Amino acid sequence: KQEVTQIPAALSVPEGENLVLNCSFTDSAIYNLQWFRQDPGKGLTSLLLIQSSQREQTSGRLNASLDKSSGRSTLYIAASQPGDSATYLCAVVGGSEKLVFGKGTKLTVNP
Amino acid sequence: NAGVTQTPKFQVLKTGQSMTLQCAQDMNHNSMYWYRQDPGMGLRLIYYSASEGTTDKGEVPNGYNVSRLNKREFSLRLESAAPSQTSVYFCASSRKRTETQYFGPGTRLLVL
Numbered sequence: 001k002q003e004v005t006q007i008p009a010a011l012s013v014p015e016g017e018n019l020v021l022n023c024s025f026t027d028s029a030i031y032n033l034q035w036f037r038q039d040p041g042k043g044l045t046s047l048l049l050i051q052s053s054q055r056e057q058t059s060g061r062l063n064a065s066l067d068k069s070s071g072r073s074t075l076y077i078a079a080s081q082p083g084d085s086a087t088y089l090c091a092v093v094g095g096s097e098k099l100v101f102g103k104g105t106k107l108t109v110n111p
Numbered sequence: 112n113a114g115v116t117q118t119p120k121f122q123v124l125k126t127g128q129s130m131t132l133q134c135a136q137d138m139n140h141n142s143m144y145w146y147r148q149d150p151g152m153g154l155r156l157i158y159y160s161a162s163e164g165t166t167d168k169g170e171v172p173n174g175y176n177v178s179r180l181n182k183r184e185f186s187l188r189l190e191s192a193a194p195s196q197t198s199v200y201f202c203a204s205s206r207k208r209t210e211t212q213y214f215g216p217g218t219r220l221l222v223l
Contacts, residue, residue: 031209043115043201043214044154089154097161097208098169099144103153 002027002094006102013080014110021075021105023090028068031097035064035075036089038104044089048075080109113137115215117202123221124192132187132218134202142205143185144169144212145177147198154201160185161208192222 003026013019023033032051036044048057048064050073056065063076077084087104094100118133136143145157146169156169160179174196176188185204189196199219203212 034211036214041217043216044203044212046211046213049211091154093209098156098159099154099212101154103151 002030002092002096002100004090004092004100004102006088006090006105008105009103010106010108012108012110015080015082017080017109018076018078019080019107021077021088021090021107023073023075023102025071025073025092025100027094028071029095030068031093033064033066033073034091034093034099035062035073036091038087038089040086047088077107080107082109082111085109115202115204115213117200117215117218119218120216121219123223124189125223126193128192129188129190130192130220131189132200132202132220133184134186134215135184136202136204136213137183138204138206138213139182140204140206140213141182142208143179144203144205145175145185145187146201146203147171148201148217149198157187157200159208192220194222196220197222 034049035047050057050066061078087106089104091099091101115136141162144159146154158177160166163182202215205212
């Protein structure tokens with residue numbers, strides 16, 4: 001059974017800092033890995049999707065990497081801003097073609 | 112373009128009452144999903160519909176039923192609500208099961 005783990009559960013950084021969020025998964029047979037953002041009381045917003053054949057994807061200040069063989073992904077946020085404060089969720093699509101989510105990292109960027 | 116919409120936004124039920132959560136998408140997506148989100152448990156798949164006319168169980172289907180009414184709409188029904196079903200429910204859709212999922216704003220359900 002696929003399990004997705006995100007460490008740390010919470011992270012607090014000063015504005016302007018570059019930061020890395022980590023995600024690991026137990027079964028490397030995946031179609032893709034997705035990163036989502038969730039603001040308090042809101043739904044999920046898709047940030048990046050990395051196909052299993054890709055090593056990384058970039059969108060603005062966000063860069064996600066994938067190392068399928070080791071079961072790891074990182075989300076790099078450059079020059080963090082208070083507006084980046086949210087919970088970031090990692091999810092993988094495996095052989096069952098269903099999304100399996102981690103429990104998220106709650107990020108606080110302090111002005 | 113509304114994306115994925117859910118009704119109601121918030122509901123309070125008494126134990127044993129029934130209700131239906133509604134979800135609609137306007138992106139012409141084939142696949143639709145129902146999740147629940149609980150503190151410390153993360154998001155868990157309740158049911159999904161890979162295409163119009165099909166539905167399948169997810170990780171936590173007990174106590175729920177679904178209907179894929181047409182390509183746009185996917186409803187979730189609680190026949191006899193229990194306090195353990197207090198949660199936030201999210202509907203999502205995607206063009207294919209292996210592509211990006213788009214989420215609705217959620218329904219907050221409290222069962223007393």
